[in-house]
Amino acid sequence: MLRQNRQVYLGVDVGSxxxxxxxxxxxxxEVVHKLYLRTQGQPIKTIQQGMVQLQAAGEWDIKGVGTTxxxxxxxxxxxxxxVIKNEITxxxxxxxxxxxxxxxxxxxxxxxxxxxxxxxxxxxxxxxNTVCAAGTGSFLDQQAARLNIPIAExxxxxxKSENPVRIAGRCTxxxxxxxxxxxxxxxxxADILAGLCRAMVRNYINNIGKGKSIGGPVxxxxxxxxxxxxxxxxxxALDLEIxxxxxFNVMGAIGAALLSREFIIRGNETKFLxxxxxxxxxxxxxxxxQECSNHCEVVNILRDSEAIAVWGCRCGKFNLKREVTSHIxx
Amino acid sequence: xxxxxxxxxNSYIALEAxxxxxxxxxxxxxxSTKKTLNLGTKYSPESACLPLKxxxxxxxxxxxxxxxxxxxxxxxxxxxxxxxxxxxxxILKDLGHEAEVIVLEPPNENFAQLRLQIQRLFxxxxxxxxxxxxxxxxxxxxxxxxxxxxxxxxxxxxxxxxNTSHLLANSLAQLRKASSVLDIRRTLQINRDxxxxxxxxxxxxxxxxxxxxxxxxLEPFVNLDLEERLGHLGVEVNRTVxxxxxxxxxxxxxxxxxxxxxxxxxxxxxxLRGFVGGHGxxxxxxTVMLAQQKFDGxxxxxxxxxxPEIVAQSxxxxxxxxxxxxxxxxxxxxxxxxxxxxxxxxxxxxxxxxKTEASLNVEAK
Numbered sequence: 181m182l183r184q185n186r187q188v189y190l191g192v193d194v195g196s197x198x199x200x201x202x203x204x205x206x207x208x209x210e211v212v213h214k215l216y217l218r219t220q221g222q223p224i225k226t227i228q229q230g231m232v233q234l235q236a237a238g239e240w241d242i243k244g245v246g247t248t249x250x251x252x253x254x255x256x257x258x259x260x261x262x263v264i265k266n267e268i269t270x271x272x273x274x275x276x277x278x279x280x281x282x283x284x285x286x287x288x289x290x291x292x293x294x295x296x297x298x299x300x301x302x303x304x305x306x307x308x309n310t311v312c313a314a315g316t317g318s319f320l321d322q323q324a325a326r327l328n329i330p331i332a333e334x335x336x337x338x339x340k341s342e343n344p345v346r347i348a349g350r351c352t353x354x355x356x357x358x359x360x361x362x363x364x365x366x367x368x369x370a371d372i373l374a375g376l377c378r379a380m381v382r383n384y385i386n387n388i389g390k391g392k393s394i395g396g397p398v399x400x401x402x403x404x405x406x407x408x409x410x411x412x413x414x415x416x417a418l419d420l421e422i423x424x425x426x427x428f429n430v431m432g433a434i435g436a437a438l439l440s441r442e443f444i445i446r447g448n449e450t451k452f453l454x455x456x457x458x459x460x461x462x463x464x465x466x467x468x469x470q471e472c473s474n475h476c477e478v479v480n481i482l483r484d485s486e487a488i489a490v491w492g493c494r495c496g497k498f499n500l501k502r503e504v505t506s507h508i509x510x
Numbered sequence: 511x512x513x514x515x516x517x518x519x520n521s522y523i524a525l526e527a528x529x530x531x532x533x534x535x536x537x538x539x540x541x542s543t544k545k546t547l548n549l550g551t552k553y554s555p556e557s558a559c560l561p562l563k564x565x566x567x568x569x570x571x572x573x574x575x576x577x578x579x580x581x582x583x584x585x586x587x588x589x590x591x592x593x594x595x596x597x598x599x600x601i602l603k604d605l606g607h608e609a610e611v612i613v614l615e616p617p618n619e620n621f622a623q624l625r626l627q628i629q630r631l632f633x634x635x636x637x638x639x640x641x642x643x644x645x646x647x648x649x650x651x652x653x654x655x656x657x658x659x660x661x662x663x664x665x666x667x668x669x670x671x672x673n674t675s676h677l678l679a680n681s682l683a684q685l686r687k688a689s690s691v692l693d694i695r696r697t698l699q700i701n702r703d704x705x706x707x708x709x710x711x712x713x714x715x716x717x718x719x720x721x722x723x724x725x726x727x728l729e730p731f732v733n734l735d736l737e738e739r740l741g742h743l744g745v746e747v748n749r750t751v752x753x754x755x756x757x758x759x760x761x762x763x764x765x766x767x768x769x770x771x772x773x774x775x776x777x778x779x780x781x782l783r784g785f786v787g788g789h790g791x792x793x794x795x796x797t798v799m800l801a802q803q804k805f806d807g808x809x810x811x812x813x814x815x816x817x818p819e820i821v822a823q824s825x826x827x828x829x830x831x832x833x834x835x836x837x838x839x840x841x842x843x844x845x846x847x848x849x850x851x852x853x854x855x856x857x858x859x860x861x862x863x864x865k866t867e868a869s870l871n872v873e874a875k
Contacts, residue, residue, distance in 0.1 A: 266860070268856075268857035268860075303860070304861070308850065308854060475543045
C-alpha cells in the first residue's frame with residue numbers, strides 16, 4: 181500500500197529547561213505536531229527522545245530542519261539542520277507569522293527572558309536578561325514546588341486572588357523570604373501567588389523592558405505564558421491586551437521550522453540526516469588545549485566513533501576538514 | 511630590574527620595544543586566559559571593575575615569570591581607573607610580593623613626579639635610547655593598528671573562515687620581532703599586502719561601529735573576541751577607539767595643552783555637554799558620527815559598573831531614536847557567559863540585516 185507521507189518542516193528548540201519540537205505543514209505552515217520535553221541537562225538524550233517520539237507520532241516527509249535555542253549548534257550537527265538560528269530571531273519570526281502587526285513580544289522561558297520591539301515586522305530592538313535569572317520560569321517552578329502545588333495549577337489559583345500582596349521582586353532570593361513572611365502573616369495562597377506574578381512582571385518591565393516603548397499588539401510567549409496569573413499581571417501592568425499564541429510554548433521551534441522552510445523554498449537542498457539520529461550513540465569529548473596561551477576549551481562531538489563536529493578551537497588545529505566551526509562557541 | 515606591563519590589546523608590542531630599547535629586561539605577561547581571570551578575581555575587591563582584576567592577574571603571572579617592577583598608568587578624573595595602580599600596589603603588597611609598582615601619571619597632572627619616574631627608567635642608557643625607543647614604539651603601535659584595521663576589512667569577506675585571524679596573528683608576531691623603523695615598515699607592508707591578496711568574496715558586508723570603554727574595546731580576552739566574532743558573522747567592524755589617537759590626544763597634545771575636545775562636544779551636542787570621565791563623551795560623539803556616516807549599527811561595550819559608560823548608555827538611547835540607528839550595549843564582567851554573548855550578537859546582526867533589507871525594499875518600490 182502506498183500512502184503519501186505528509187510533507188512537513190521540522191523545528192527544534194533546545195533550551196536550558198525544555199526541548200521543543202514543532203512540525204509544520206510544508207504548504208499551509210499550520211502546526212501539525214508539537215512536543216514539549218524537559219531537557220534536564222541532557223540535550224543529546226532529549227533530542228534523541230524527541231525524534232523517537234516524533235517518528236512514532238506519524239509518517240513524515242521532512243523537507244527541511246531548523247534548530248534554535250542555547251544548544252542550537254549541537255542539535256544542528258546531530259540532525260543535519262539547514263538553518264541554525266539564535267532564539268531571539270526565531271521567536272520574532274514565529275510571532276510575526278502569527279500576528280504580522282505585532283509591536284512587542286514578551287518571552288519568558290526557563291532561564292531567560294527577552295523582550296523584542298518590532299516595527300513593520302522587523303525587530304528594531306531587543307533585550308535579554310543579563311546578570312540574573314530572577315523572574316524566569318525556573319523560579320516559578322521552584323516556588324510552586326515549595327508551596328506544594330502543581331505548576332499547571334499555579335495560574336488558576338492566582339486568578340482567584342482579590343487582594344494580591346506586594347512582594348519584593350528585585351531578587352528571587354529576597355522574593356522568596358518575603359513570600360514566606362507573607363505566608364506566616366496568614367495571607368491566602370491565591371493572594372500570594374498573584375502578588376508573586378505582579379512582582380515578576382514589575383521586575384521584567386524594569387529590567388528587561390527598561391527604556392523600551394512597549395506598544396500593542398503585544399504577544400506573550402514562552403513556557404511561562406501558560407500561567408494565567410502572569411498573563412493577567414502583564415495586562416494590568418501594561419494596560420494592554422495580551423495575545424498568547426495557541427502554540428505559545430514552542431514558538432522558538434516554530435520560528436526555526438519557518439526559517440528552514442524559507443531556506444528550502446529559496447532553492448537550497450536539505451541536509452537533514454533522517455531519523456538515524458535515534459540509532460546512533462553520541463558522545464562528547466572535552467579537553468583544554470595547552471598548545472598556546474588561548475587555552476581553548478575544545479569540544480569534540482562523536483557520532484558512534486566518528487567525529488562530526490569540533491568547536492571551541494580558535495586556531496583551527498582541531499577543526500574537521502571543511503567544517504567552518506572555528507568561531508562557534510557553546 | 512625586570513619590568514612588566516599589563517595587557518591591553520596588542521599594546522605590549524610597542525611597550526616592550528620601548529623598554530628593551532631603554533636597556534631593561536622585559537617580562538610580557540602571558541596572554542590573558544581563564545587562569546588570569548581566576549587569579550585576578552580571587553585577589554581583587556569584588557566590586558571593582560573587570561580591568562582591575564585582569565591587571566592583577568597579568569601582574570601575578572608576570573611575577574611568577576620573574577618580573578620585579580610593574581609599570582602602570584595613573585590618571586585622575588571621574589573614572590576609578592586613576593586610583594587602580596594604588597589599589598593594585600596594596601593588593602600585591604598584601605600578597606607578600608616585593609615587586610615595585612611604578613605609576614606613570616599623565617604629564618599634565620604632576621610633571622615633576624613623572625619626570626622623576628621616567629628618569630629612573632632611562633637611567634640605564636640615557637636620553638638618546640629613550641627617544642629611539644619612543645620612535646620604535648610609535649612605529650610599532652601604528653603598524654599594529656593598521657594591520658588590525660586591514661583585518662576588519664578582510665574578515666567578513668574571507669572565503670576560508672579563520673584565514674584573516676591566522677594571518678593577523680602571524681604578522682603581529684613578526685612585528686614584535688622587528689627591531690628598526692625600516693624593519694617595522696617593511697614587515698607592515700609585506701603583511702598588509704599578504705592579507706589584502708587573500709581570496710575574498712566581493713560582498714557588501716554590514717558595517718558596525720564599536721564604541722565604549724577603551725580597555726574593554728581593545729582587549730580581546732575581555733570583550734570575548736568581539737571583533738573576530740562580528741567578522742565571522744559577516745560584519746565589517748569600525749573600531750572608533752584606538753591607541754594611536756589616544757596617545758596623540760591624551761598623552762602628547764594634552765600635556766602640551768593643545769588638545770581640545772571641541773569636535774567631540776560638537777558631535778555630542780544636544781546629548782552631552784562635556785567630559786564625564788573615561789570615554790563617555792567619546793562613546794556618544796562617535797555614535798553620532800557613525801550614524802551620520804550611515805553605519806548599519808553600533809555596539810557599545812563596557813565593564814559592569816563603569817560609571818562614565820553608564821552615563822553614555824542612557825544617552826545613547828536618544829541617539830538611537832533620533833538617528834534610527836540600532837545600538838546594542840554589552841556589559842562584561844567575570845560572569846559573562848559566552849553563549850548569551852554570542853546569541854545577542856547573532857540576533858543584533860539579524861536585526862540590522864533585516865532592517866537594511868526592509869529599507870532597500872522600500873527604496874526599490
